[in-house]
Amino acid sequence: MNAQSPPHPKRATLYRMVMVQHVCPYGLKAKDLLRRQGYEVEDRWLTTHEAVDAFKDEHQVKTTPQIFIEGQRIGGYDDLRRYFGKPVADPKATSYQPVIALFGMTLLIALATSLAMYGTPFTIRAGEWFIGSAWPYWRC
Structure with missing residues (x-):
C-alpha cells in the first residue's frame, strides 16, 4: 500500500503597513482573500514610514500591500484579485x-x-x- 504524502501547502508572503495610527485596509483585504483561497500567509508588517519607503525602493513598487506567491511578486490587492480571476472595480466608474x-x-x-x-x-x-x-x- 502506497501512503500518499499530504499536499504541499500553498504559501504567500504579504507585506503591508501596520502602524500605530494606521492599518492598511487593502492589506487586511489581501490577507483575507489569500486565506479564503487556501493559502498560508506569512504576514510581514511594515511598521514605520521608513520601512515602507525602503520596501518600495527595494522592490521598485509604488504602493503597499505587496503579495508574493511562491516567491513570485503578484502585486497589490487589485492584482491579487486578478490573479484569482475575481472582478476588479473600475476606479473611473460612476457609482450612484x-x-x-x-x-x-x-x-x-x-x-x-x-x-x-x-x-x-x-x-x-x-x-x-x-x-x-x-x-x-x-x-x-
Whole structure:
C-alpha cells in the first residue's frame, strides 16, 4: 500500500503597513482573500514610514500591500484579485450607491416621522418633509 504524502501547502508572503495610527485596509483585504483561497500567509508588517519607503525602493513598487506567491511578486490587492480571476472595480466608474443611500435614508426618516406624528407613514406632510430634507442634496 502506497501512503500518499499530504499536499504541499500553498504559501504567500504579504507585506503591508501596520502602524500605530494606521492599518492598511487593502492589506487586511489581501490577507483575507489569500486565506479564503487556501493559502498560508506569512504576514510581514511594515511598521514605520521608513520601512515602507525602503520596501518600495527595494522592490521598485509604488504602493503597499505587496503579495508574493511562491516567491513570485503578484502585486497589490487589485492584482491579487486578478490573479484569482475575481472582478476588479473600475476606479473611473460612476457609482450612484451613495446617492441612493442618502435619498433612501431621507425618505425613511420622513416616513418614520409621519408615522410618529400622524399614525401613518403615507401622508402629504411626509412627502413635504422628504423634499424639504433632500433639497440641499439635489442642488449639489
